Amino acid sequence: MNAHTSPFLVSAIAASAWVLLPAIAPAQDIAVTKEDISVGKKQYSPYLHQSYPNRVFWGDTHLHTSYSTDAGMVGNTLGPEEALRFARGEQVISSTGVPARLIRPLDFLVVADHSENLGLAPMIEESNPELLKDPMGKKYHDLVKSGKGWEAYQLWKKSGAERKDSMPNPALQRTAWDEIIDAVDQYNQPGVFTAFHGFEWTSTPDLRNLHRNVIFRDDAKAARQVLPFSFFDSADPEDLWDYMEAYEKKTGGRALAIPHGGNLSQGLMFAVETMSGQPIDAAYAKRRMHWEPIYEVTQMKGDGEAHPLLSPTDEFADYYQWDKGDFGLNPKEPQMLPHEYARSALRIGLEQQARLGVNPFKFGMIGSTDSHTSLATTREENYFGKFAGAEPGTEARFDDLVSQDLREDGDGSLNVYHWESLASGLAGVWATENTREAIWDAMARKEVYATTGTRMLVRVFAGWDFEPEEVQRPDFAPQGYQRGVPMGGGLTGAPEGVSPKFMVRALRDADGANLDRIQIIKGWVDADGKSRERVFDIAVSGGRKIDEDGRCKTPVGDTVDVPNASYTNTIGDAVLAGYWEDPTFDPTQRAFYYVRVLEIPTPSWIAYDEKIFGTHAPDRALRKQQERAYTSPIWYSPSS
Known part of the structure; x- marks a missing residue:
């Protein structure tokens, strides 16, 4: 269906009346007529009114x-x-x-x-x-x-x-x-x-x-x-x-x-x-x-x-x-x-x-x-x-x-x-589409994240009633938008006795390295008006353990061969998902939370240059690193 047809469909369904669409050009493979639209009835396709960024x-x-x-x-x-x-x-x-x-x-x-x-x-x-x-x-x-x-x-x-x-x-x-x-x-x-x-x-x-x-x-x-x-x-x-x-x-x-x-x-x-x-x-x-x-x-x-x-x-x-x-x-x-x-x-x-x-x-x-x-x-x-x-x-x-x-x-x-x-x-x-308006609007609402060059996919939602198993839901994103807020959003006024709950998913760059871990960085202002910070590991690869203090002390490992500027994805995971509930939450304290995702170690451009050109950078130059992503924060504010 021609992309320009979609608004007519939406209008027809929303208005609960038959609408005769403009004639479709003969060369078009799929034509839509009024007989195709059943106003007031549940439609087969669940995506007709999908409006969230996907x-x-x-x-x-x-x-x-x-x-x-x-x-x-x-x-x-x-x-x-x-x-x-x-x-x-x-x-x-x-x-x-x-x-x-x-x-x-x-x-x-x-x-x-x-x-x-x-x-x-x-x-x-x-x-x-x-x-x-x-x-x-x-x-x-x-x-x-x-x-x-x-x-x-x-x-x-x-x-x-x-x-x-x-x-x-x-x-x-x-x-x-x-x-x-x-x-x-x-x-x-x-x-x-x-x-x-x-x-x-x-x-x-x-x-x-x-x-x-x-x-x-x-x-x-x-x-x-x-x-x-x-x-x-x-x-x-x-x-x-x-x-x-x-x-x-x-x-x-x-x-x-x-x-x-x-x-x-x-x-x-x-x-x-x-x-x-x-x-x-x-x-x-x-x-x-x-x-x-x-x-x-x-x-x-x-x-x-x-x-x-x-x-x-x-x-x-x-x-x-x-x-x-x-x-x-x-x-x-x-x-x-x-x-x-x-x-x-x-x-x-x-x-x-x-x-x-x-x-x-x-x-x-x-x-x-x-x-x-x-x-x-x-x-x-x-x-x-x-x-x-x-x-x-x-x-x-x-x-x-x-x-x-x-x-x-x-x-x-x-x-x-x-x-x-x-x-x-x-x-x-x-964003919803690749246009100036949609991308600019996503920047303005802060539904964006940074990477150091990798194209890993990262998504985070925060809400009050998420359950641990829901991070694995196939409708993870719709639930996140309906019941919570995405990166760049804000939560206000915690229900009594409830802490914010986070669902995070990360998928490695299709042409890149496996993932080491997902972290949440929290910042807050304490009772004395001083800001604090703390790092929590919420998902780690390879079956490693996250200790009671919220940190994984075991490194992911290292497969980098510096002289040959190579590595393997035999460590780490291609996909990580984490559910996390803030164990230090105080509903009277303002806070921010953002996600950091780390890849396994990989060669730096210095290592690639030395391998390809036979040159030598100063010894202090980094020849391997861990690429990463940083999401826009989600903020919490008390209701008063």
């Missing part, structure tokens, strides 16, 4: 092309069109001439190029007449064309560090923005592949990271009515929210922003003061959660779920930490850490809610790449690096400086090298 769609909300100056000026020659074709599953040739293709296509992509001097590199390449009219534009152009591209890039970086737009010409930004919009609309195919209009706002005050990706729900007509907001316009997130509010009023559209890279923010990402130094208030908290419902918790510049100094009893918290400082000017100080990582931010959010009445950090979680190669690759054996200069087989593959110690008396301790990066991450979205 699929995970995989995507990247943070991909840069040559239209980002810090990509195009340092070797990326692939534009938005190539990025979109690659994400749809086509083979492309990378900027360094290496053929590349995904194991499976993605379902959606956001071309999130930096808004600051958008499209500078392609304009230089084509000797754009408008660019050549601008004095600095011509200077950048002439330097590049004379073989001094690196000098041109450093000159551009210097002006950016000073928050000075060296080319304040809206016509240049308009040209690039329209070209990106055209490419995005060309490759957007509802039901097959979703391409979103969006950009990255690159706020970096004093080289502290406050970046956000802005994603529009709307079509090209709406997106063309604005220009991307840039760091040159403001470094304050509240001004970005003003921009988004103005966009919605002007176009009737919708927008949201996704913060990322809190580990490079020097404590600013989840600060409890505004940029002006004032304590955040309820109005701030409401606005932040309206415009920023989700957080990019993992990407190649370090994993941002937890930190071992903040979660010392969590043996899995030490995962690809980038905690030396910001982008090269300021070393990290311990008091900054709680305001940089997702788990501690969720805890701070509960504390602030007790003070303000509103939770400013009630966010869901996704992953994305932040790749600057136009290639959204996240699998370890297919990792094309952060920048074109660090693509597979390049001389600087390991030693490329992703972030450099820029202090005058710097000793190099703030340097971060490409070998320290990870191939993460992906956004998993539970």
Whole structure:
């Protein structure tokens, strides 16, 4: 049946009257006539009115092309069109001439190029007449064309560090923005592949990271009515929210922003003061959660779920930490850490809610790449690096400086090298269909989760009356939606003597590793107003035991052959399911719960590179790891 026929069927049944449907084209295999509709009678198909999300769609909300100056000026020659074709599953040739293709296509992509001097590199390449009219534009152009591209890039970086737009010409930004919009609309195919209009706002005050990706729900007509907001316009997130509010009023559209890279923010990402130094208030908290419902918790510049100094009893918290400082000017100080990582931010959010009445950090979680190669690759054996200069087989593959110690008396301790990066991450979205509207709406309601690159399927429901055996029900999802809430949802007012009950299912990536365990991470505020956390194992593979304290002390094992960059699925389980009732529940205490799922150990991209190219990374480089997923939390609030 044609997809456009479904609404007529629903209307006919709901109205309890015969409706004559439009004639069906002769070439269609199945026609529906009024005789096929028995109004008022139980229908055979139980799925006629199914409206809950029943699929995970995989995507990247943070991909840069040559239209980002810090990509195009340092070797990326692939534009938005190539990025979109690659994400749809086509083979492309990378900027360094290496053929590349995904194991499976993605379902959606956001071309999130930096808004600051958008499209500078392609304009230089084509000797754009408008660019050549601008004095600095011509200077950048002439330097590049004379073989001094690196000098041109450093000159551009210097002006950016000073928050000075060296080319304040809206016509240049308009040209690039329209070209990106055209490419995005060309490759957007509802039901097959979703391409979103969006950009990255690159706020970096004093080289502290406050970046956000802005994603529009709307079509090209709406997106063309604005220009991307840039760091040159403001470094304050509240001004970005003003921009988004103005966009919605002007176009009737919708927008949201996704913060990322809190580990490079020097404590600013989840600060409890505004940029002006004032304590955040309820109005701030409401606005932040309206415009920023989700957080990019993992990407190649370090994993941002937890930190071992903040979660010392969590043996899995030490995962690809980038905690030396910001982008090269300021070393990290311990008091900054709680305001940089997702788990501690969720805890701070509960504390602030007790003070303000509103939770400013009630966010869901996704992953994305932040790749600057136009290639959204996240699998370890297919990792094309952060920048074109660090693509597979390049001389600087390991030693490329992703972030450099820029202090005058710097000793190099703030340097971060490409070998320290990870191939993460992906956004998993539970939605009803592959369209801009359905996927954006799922992000807004936080029914999303993050992975470090794997495509494992994870689903969680919380409710008050689930029973242990129900996690195995074939109608697990309908029951979960009817009697509970999914990831991103909230429970309120526990029935007397009842604790929240969780049902979780996880299925391994079809082309990946078996699963080690399912965990629930709980955070709560105690009677003294202090936030706490605890990790519970709720399902483990291989028949291992979970002790009375809720933890499994027996490791899953390790089949990784590092020299051959291989492993086997002879340990772990392909499917895990867990039922869990909170044994520490206090109905008077606010709490959050999110699920973390771990795979068995597998080789990292370092191991694959060493095997394929015969190269050798520094000894400290990780050659094996445990990929993982983090769901958006489910929150509990007392009724009063």
